[in-house]
Amino acid sequence: MSDLIxxxxxxxxxxxxxxxxxxxxxxxxxTGSGVDAADLYFQSSRLESWVLExxxxxxxxxxxxxxxxxxxxSGEKTGFAYSDELQLPTLQEAARAARAIIRGGADQSVxxxxxxxxxxxxxxxxxxxxxxxxxxxxxxxxxxxxxxxQDPRVKQVIVSLVxxxxxxxxxxxxxxxxxxxxPLIRLNVHVIVExxxxxxxxxxxxxxxxxxxxxxxxxxxxxxxxxxxxQALVNLDAVDAPAGAMPVVLGPGWPGVLLHEAxxxxxxxxxxxxxxxxxxxxxxxxxxxxxxxxxxxxxxPGRRGSLNVDDEGxxxxxxxxxxxxxxxxxxxxxxxxxxxxxxxxxxxxxxxYAHLPMPRMTNTYLLPGEYxxxxxxxxxxxxxxxxxxxxGQVDITSGRFVFSASEAYxxxxxxxxxxxxxxxxxxxxxxxxxxxxxxxxxxxxxxxxGVCGKEGQSVPVGVGQPxxxxxxxxxxxxxx
Amino acid sequence: xxxxxxxxxxxxxxxxxxxxxxGASAAEAGVSSDAGLSLxxxxxxxxxxxxxxxxxxxxxxxxxxxxxxxxxxxLSPQALKETVAAACNFARYTSEDPCAGLADAGxxxxxxxxxxxxxxxxxxxxxxxxxxxxxxNAARELDPRIVNSEGATLxxxxxxxxxxxxxxxxxGYPASRHSxxxxxxxxxxxxxxxxxxxxxxRQGDRLQSPEQVGMIAxxxxxxxxxxxxxxxxxxxxxxxxxxAVGLLRSFVGAIRGSALYRKASFLLDHLxxxxxxxxIEIHEEPRLPVGLAxxxxxxxxxxxxxRAFIRDGxxxxxxxxxxxxxxLGMETTGNAGGVRNLRINSGELDREGLLRKMERGLLVTxxxxxxxxxxxxxYSRGVAGFWVEDGVIxxxxxxxxxxxxxxxxxxxxxxxxxxxxxxxxxxTGSWLIDRMTIAGG
Numbered sequence: 057m058s059d060l061i062x063x064x065x066x067x068x069x070x071x072x073x074x075x076x077x078x079x080x081x082x083x084x085x086x087t088g089s090g091v092d093a094a095d096l097y098f099q100s101s102r103l104e105s106w107v108l109e110x111x112x113x114x115x116x117x118x119x120x121x122x123x124x125x126x127x128x129x130s131g132e133k134t135g136f137a138y139s140d141e142l143q144l145p146t147l148q149e150a151a152r153a154a155r156a157i158i159r160g161g162a163d164q165s166v167x168x169x170x171x172x173x174x175x176x177x178x179x180x181x182x183x184x185x186x187x188x189x190x191x192x193x194x195x196x197x198x199x200x201x202x203x204x205x206q207d208p209r210v211k212q213v214i215v216s217l218v219x220x221x222x223x224x225x226x227x228x229x230x231x232x233x234x235x236x237x238x239p240l241i242r243l244n245v246h247v248i249v250e251x252x253x254x255x256x257x258x259x260x261x262x263x264x265x266x267x268x269x270x271x272x273x274x275x276x277x278x279x280x281x282x283x284x285x286x287q288a289l290v291n292l293d294a295v296d297a298p299a300g301a302m303p304v305v306l307g308p309g310w311p312g313v314l315l316h317e318a319x320x321x322x323x324x325x326x327x328x329x330x331x332x333x334x335x336x337x338x339x340x341x342x343x344x345x346x347x348x349x350x351x352x353x354x355x356x357p358g359r360r361g362s363l364n365v366d367d368e369g370x371x372x373x374x375x376x377x378x379x380x381x382x383x384x385x386x387x388x389x390x391x392x393x394x395x396x397x398x399x400x401x402x403x404x405x406x407x408x409y410a411h412l413p414m415p416r417m418t419n420t421y422l423l424p425g426e427y428x429x430x431x432x433x434x435x436x437x438x439x440x441x442x443x444x445x446x447x448g449q450v451d452i453t454s455g456r457f458v459f460s461a462s463e464a465y466x467x468x469x470x471x472x473x474x475x476x477x478x479x480x481x482x483x484x485x486x487x488x489x490x491x492x493x494x495x496x497x498x499x500x501x502x503x504x505x506g507v508c509g510k511e512g513q514s515v516p517v518g519v520g521q522p523x524x525x526x527x528x529x530x531x532x533x534x535x536x
Numbered sequence: 537x538x539x540x541x542x543x544x545x546x547x548x549x550x551x552x553x554x555x556x557x558x559g560a561s562a563a564e565a566g567v568s569s570d571a572g573l574s575l576x577x578x579x580x581x582x583x584x585x586x587x588x589x590x591x592x593x594x595x596x597x598x599x600x601x602x603x604x605x606x607x608x609x610x611l612s613p614q615a616l617k618e619t620v621a622a623a624c625n626f627a628r629y630t631s632e633d634p635c636a637g638l639a640d641a642g643x644x645x646x647x648x649x650x651x652x653x654x655x656x657x658x659x660x661x662x663x664x665x666x667x668x669x670x671x672x673n674a675a676r677e678l679d680p681r682i683v684n685s686e687g688a689t690l691x692x693x694x695x696x697x698x699x700x701x702x703x704x705x706x707x708g709y710p711a712s713r714h715s716x717x718x719x720x721x722x723x724x725x726x727x728x729x730x731x732x733x734x735x736x737x738r739q740g741d742r743l744q745s746p747e748q749v750g751m752i753a754x755x756x757x758x759x760x761x762x763x764x765x766x767x768x769x770x771x772x773x774x775x776x777x778x779x780a781v782g783l784l785r786s787f788v789g790a791i792r793g794s795a796l797y798r799k800a801s802f803l804l805d806h807l808x809x810x811x812x813x814x815x816i817e818i819h820e821e822p823r824l825p826v827g828l829a830x831x832x833x834x835x836x837x838x839x840x841x842x843r844a845f846i847r848d849g850x851x852x853x854x855x856x857x858x859x860x861x862x863x864l865g866m867e868t869t870g871n872a873g874g875v876r877n878l879r880i881n882s883g884e885l886d887r888e889g890l891l892r893k894m895e896r897g898l899l900v901t902x903x904x905x906x907x908x909x910x911x912x913x914x915y916s917r918g919v920a921g922f923w924v925e926d927g928v929i930x931x932x933x934x935x936x937x938x939x940x941x942x943x944x945x946x947x948x949x950x951x952x953x954x955x956x957x958x959x960x961x962x963x964t965g966s967w968l969i970d971r972m973t974i975a976g977g
Contacts, residue, residue, distance in 0.1 A: 116626030117605040137587040299975035300768040453730035458905035458918035480907035482918040532916040532937025
């Protein structure tokens with residue numbers, strides 16, 4: 057879609073009087089002997105957020121960011137500078153600063169050419185005006201009242217609505233000229249319930265690369281309200297969680313954060329080039345049970361983690377990471393791919409123009425197996441059934457990972473019995489994946505709220521999985 | 537810097553004037569401008585050199601009790617007008633909120649002492665690289681079991697912040713922040729471990745030496761090699777100072793106004809009640825010269841002051857900004873933007889003394905995950921650390937969790953160490969807690 061390039065040029069370059077030839081000339085100045093790669097990344101983003109609390113529209117805020125990042129690479133060295141002013145002299149100063157890692161002058165001319173983006177996974181729209189302010193407020197109020205009318209024990213409801221319109225343009229000395237227009241919306245509901253002296257919370261939400269109408273479709277947003285209240289009420293009855301190693305059944309969808317932490321980060325190209333991941337040098341080895349096939353797929357239409365092109369202008373892909381338990385490949389950006397002598401997988405992402413790109417996940421999920429979810433639960437004598445999670449974290453080098461359940465139940469004699477309080481689960485990535493013994497037929501992706509942090513940079517991601525059983529994970533409860 | 541400060545003050549005044557012109561009854565605005573250098577070396581070679589330069593401008597307008605806000609990274613006059621207009625537009629749609637508005641005029645800071653927060657570090661890129669290489673070399677050369685490195689990173693940043701509101705308050709100050717960190721990988725029998733160390737100060741010449749940082753990073757990595765699980769059990773837990781900071785931060789989160797008026801805190805209605813043992817005092821010292829979190833006024837212009845939150849183990853004050861204070865029918869504590877240089881009093885034992893006092897239990901040196909429920913106080917985290925017998929470290933442990941409830945943990949605090957962590961706006965020594973549930977193999 058070369059019209060994406062046209063939109064990006066009109067949005068970012070034209071207002072400051074920059075043309076394609078200016079980019080050619082700037083890139084030319086970045087070349088020279090010893091320069092392996094260099095790129096310019098222009099970005100213009102608008103973000104809008106609304107918060108309802110205590111039944112009133114408490115906050116409305118707007119943010120505009122615009123700028124350019126300039127990167128020059130020589131071998132394993134990277135020089136980087138950025139500017140929030142897009143005037144040519146300021147950009148040239150930033151370019152000189154970035155290029156200072158290399159001695160010697162520029163000696164090549166560069167001619168960039170727009171490359172067609174192979175497909176359009178989401179419409180190149182600005183979602184912010186897709187509902188009027190009055191309609192947005194009305195939506196927040198309906199979500200609030202839906203939550204409150206579920207149960208008189210609901211004491212506090214906080215609803216937030218966020219929309220972003222992100223336009224990016226990438227030009228590189230290898231001739232790349234690419235662009236993307238990325239809408240992103242999100243709605244979250246957080247509730248506090250009270251029963252006697254006991255209080256609990258629940259939260260739910262969703263989002264996509266869509267217009268705000270997405271939340272009105274089939275009353276989707278009201279569903280989030282009902283779900284948040286349901287979770288909070290379940291937690292009112294929760295007993296202490298068990299402590300120790302036991303079988304754990306993970307529900308479908310968002311519990312896929314397991315894959316994100318246990319294997320996802322460990323398969324990012326930078327850690328593996330440097331040899332600091334527990335998965336380094338293990339391509340072709342069995343690193344998970346035979347029933348596990350894990351992919352990172354940036355090509356799912358409309359998904360939160362999807363990208364038409366990554367932040368280096370490479371079209372996103374569906375990359376098989378683990379196939380039937382065997383490690384097939386890593387996620388790469390251009391820099392790490394070049395040093396590891398493989399192809400980029402379209403996973404080069406950055407939080408903004410003010411950050412360096414690195415290999416990051418998009419939508420990471422495990423493909424379905426053959427079991428019915430009921431069969432999986434019935435196979436456990438005593439264990440944990442965890443269906444909702446907060447965040448997770450991983451130590452890439454040792455492979456240790458945690459993720460924290462926010463809704464979980466005991467399984468006793470093959471049956472789901474009582475709800476238990478939230479607890480952290482801990483395991484070792486490569487080990488835990490070899491202990492996956494049953495995979496369900498109910499693959500589900502999360503509702504679109506994931507944020508992944510790495511080296512201080514946040515990017516939107518998706519996760520998913522079918523119901524699955526890990527034969528042994530350590531559950532961090534208090535009940536021995 | 538003085539000239540830049542005058543420019544930013546002018547911008548804030550322009551923003552406030554523009555807000556009034558567009559009909560706002562009150563407004564507040566902040567502008568910041570930062571510049572810095574961040575460089576990383578790895579395996580003895582330069583890996584990245586980043587030149588950072590960040591500007592930001594934010595404005596909040598009030599039309600009576602309705603509020604709107606907008607921000608941008610663009611400091612041009614045109615952007616200024618548009619940003620104010622965007623904020624004013626939002627205020628047409630937000631609700632009347634009886635608690636919204638500026639902090640009371642009478643609370644604005646009037647004395648703005650120089651807190652000595654700005655110490656530029658005249659360091660060239662070459663000198664920075666040389667320091668980082670010395671740091672990483674010290675780590676890599678310590679022991680042959682250090683087999684790999686994530687590198688050493690040096691950061692040096694200077695910033696300037698100006699805040700003003702339509703009470704006529706305007707303040708601004710420059711501040712610097714410098715740091716050096718190193719992370720290395722060790723290997724023993726086929727299993728790898730990594731750990732890191734860093735030094736942080738407003739003054740470049742007050743940082744730990746590059747060699748020290750590298751050596752501590754390597755020692756911390758080596759000490760983890762051969763880690764194993766321990767059995768599920770209940771035992772005392774010693775939180776090393778750098779992770780004990782997180783416990784104190786959870787306490788602060790639970791007495792923060794926004795958590796209280798939302799009924800989202802396990803310390804709701806605990807003012808005047810005993811929540812720590814009697815020997816515990818916790819206070820903040822916001823005007824500490826050269827302090828990492830020092831400021832003479834908070835994010836609303838309210839004068840900051842030394843304040844006790846815990847005295848004799850009793851909760852004396854919440855952490856409030858003016859909005860939360862109005863919601864709770866109280867007065868702001870000058871904590872818009874958080875606590876500044878919070879300290880808990882130490883006992884007489886250092887970390888080794890605390891290990892002896894614990895005798896048998898778990899020394900925690902790393903916490904993983906977000907398993908803290910602020911509504912209920914339920915606490916369940918992944919940890920790594922060391923198993924202790926007879927007051928002496930026996931072996932490293934990993935892949936275990938600790939769990940309990942923060943209410944019990946705070947009351948179960950037996951002693952705070954003299955080994956105070958000073959790299960944070962929240963400062964504490966190690967915490968010895970009487971009993972928690974450990975889940976392992």
